[in-house]
Amino acid sequence: MAVANEVTQQPIPQRSLRIWVQDKALSQVGILFIILIVTLAVLASSNDNFLTSQNLFNQGRLLAEVGLMALPMTFIIITGGIDLSVGSILGLSAILVGYLWDTVGLPLEIAVVLAVLVGCLAGFLNGLFIVRVNVPPLIMTLATLAFYRGLAQGISEARSVTGYPEWFFGLGQGNILGVPTQLWILFIAIIISAVLLARTTLGRTLYAIGNNKVGARFSGLPVERVTLLIYTFSGLMAGISGVIFVSRFTTTRSDMGSGLELDAIAAVVLGGTSIFGGKGSIIGTVIGLVMIQLLKNGLAINGITSDATIVVIGSILIFAILVNNLIQRLRKTE
């Protein structure tokens, strides 16, 4: 849209810039970004402790795990699927780190790698059934949500593992160049995901699947392989999040990460990705993530309880989609 405008309006640069700005500002991501800035301004003006690098980095730590899961979730939702099992995969990987290290007695490095691999495998299993047996993603991941969480409970038997070596906490509590370690991981993951989605054939395939699965297949796109890949990717990210979670909390419990799938989905949907597939972007998801986390934090700083915060977040979720729908509809009629 923007490109077309620039080309046709070439002789009058000012006007084209205006239209370009208007176009960007009124796009899904643009509106979100404006809402984010407004939220930031309101929160910052109401409390001095909010807009400090200390506080913001701390919030970054908290959103990293959900963030890592929200990236593949964006891919999956763009293809018209959904993955409800990520929170459970996170729990399973977290438990496995403790179990393999403490009970089985493996070195912690190997335990971590194995835990991430199991996360990968869990995602692969989801993808395999969805692709090969044609189980609807909602059903498949609903079943594995119970199953993986059950595995975590069964393996841990309600015991928690603590006493990890000092170096392990660097992942979840340490800093690199003054920035929390897991934020670096998240940054890298965001950049890779954004490039994958926007600039590669794989990314275009995801949109194609979401818009018209049958059409995508007839165009010779590897629909099955790509679907399998993104669910595996989702499992991998959930596995990594699980390890970070353990490192941040310094302990493992089998109920870790329950309900995080809803946080991840909320961030993705808030970021303008259509739940019906075919539309969405990584940058939108990132804005959605940041917005939810800053709202949580900003409201907490201003003395609002976390229970009231979830009311606000729920309302924002519905409201953001609502406003966006209205604006997009108005633009269409113009």
Add this chain to the structure above:
Amino acid sequence: MTAITTAQPTSTRFKPLTLLPLVLAILVFVVFQFMPFVNQPERGSTTLPVLTENRANNELELPTSGLILIPIAAGTLFLLGLWNLANEQIMRATSSMTALVGIIVLEYYVIFVMDYINKGATHLGSMGIAFWALLLLAIIMIAQTVLPRPRVEREFQLRSLLSNQESAIVIALVVLLLTVGISNPRFVSTNNILDVLQGNAYIAVAAIGMSMVIISGNIDISVGSLLGLLAIVSGRLVTSGAPVWVAWMAPLIVGPAIGAVIGFVIAYLRVPAIVVTLGMFSILKGILIIWTNGERVTDMPTEFFLAQMRPLGISMPIWFMIVLTILAAIWMRYSPVGRSFYAVGGNADAARLSGISQRRVIMQVFMLNGFFVGIASVLYATQLTIIQATPPPSLELFVITSAVVGGVSILGGKGTVIGAMLAAILLNTIRSGMIFINVSPFWIQAVQGILILITVLIDLLRRRRQAV
């Protein structure tokens, strides 16, 4: 192939091989009669000693040697199932084998009961209803195997009645009752079965509303939060001095009201259902916790406990579950509004072109869902002496899974409320059954996840075969 099948059913031709499972079933049954531990208690039967020993411990355990039959029957069932997958006779094979398992276990029970009588039993009555129900179901299943397939034009026959999702669940339920029952007979005692039904009836009631929502092509993730909130509304009302009937009725008004809000946002503001209900999930949960401050409600007056009443000897939740399911099933099948839910869920465009207002359907569906959640919340609030201030954990998953396992297509347009109710019962029986066969409580959720997965897979395979 498809064309031929529809034009002239292949079932009119007689295929001798299809009777193989039945023959095998009869064979196994005959062999079973000559096993030493069955009919000849005087010749070293394992039944009696174990029986007397256990009676001292006040336990009703069956002899462990009988357990070996279950793996054999299950193995045969499994192999035949695989073999028949390639031969388009899955229903016949499964039903034959199920019947076999059923009849063997039944015979076992008869002998067990007769021994018990001879030895002057006192606890016999506890097996009454379950025993006769199982006998009846075994007879139905044998009939299903033996009876010829119905002709296409005469749809309403026993066999077509049996070869759908609902009967698949009933069969699964019976197999479950039998296999768990043989290792721990107390599981199939009338009291336990009624306990399982009573304790989870509210989930089945909520599943009725959920299946309507899913049939119309929507979804509701907020049921757990809504149910928790409505239960507290009811409890708070009665403890603050309102008459009991007001406390019972309030959720039935508040529920549809919240449903109307959800429906309005979906239908008129065009926000996708999954987004709205995901948001409502947080909003309602937050409101619940802020309002109650995490304090549970106690000290309700005794006449408030609706779920503990037992008219005609069967407790109230079971009455509610059965009556509501029957009413909802009839209404969904025969009323224009019920049909319009299927129409919109099956093909929204076609429904619109035939003059059905999609907006109105969405409003109706979510208000009805609120109503059923309201009833479920009253049952939930009145079954124990305390009402928790947090929503029942992952209730929405149970309710959605019940609807889906019950044959409601997640894509909309297909399914019945009866299936959803039966599936809710099945899932809860699985959970309860695992406790009875001493599955470690830590592993229960994993086993349940696998069983849900298997149920869904079998259902998918079966439907694909029907489509072919």
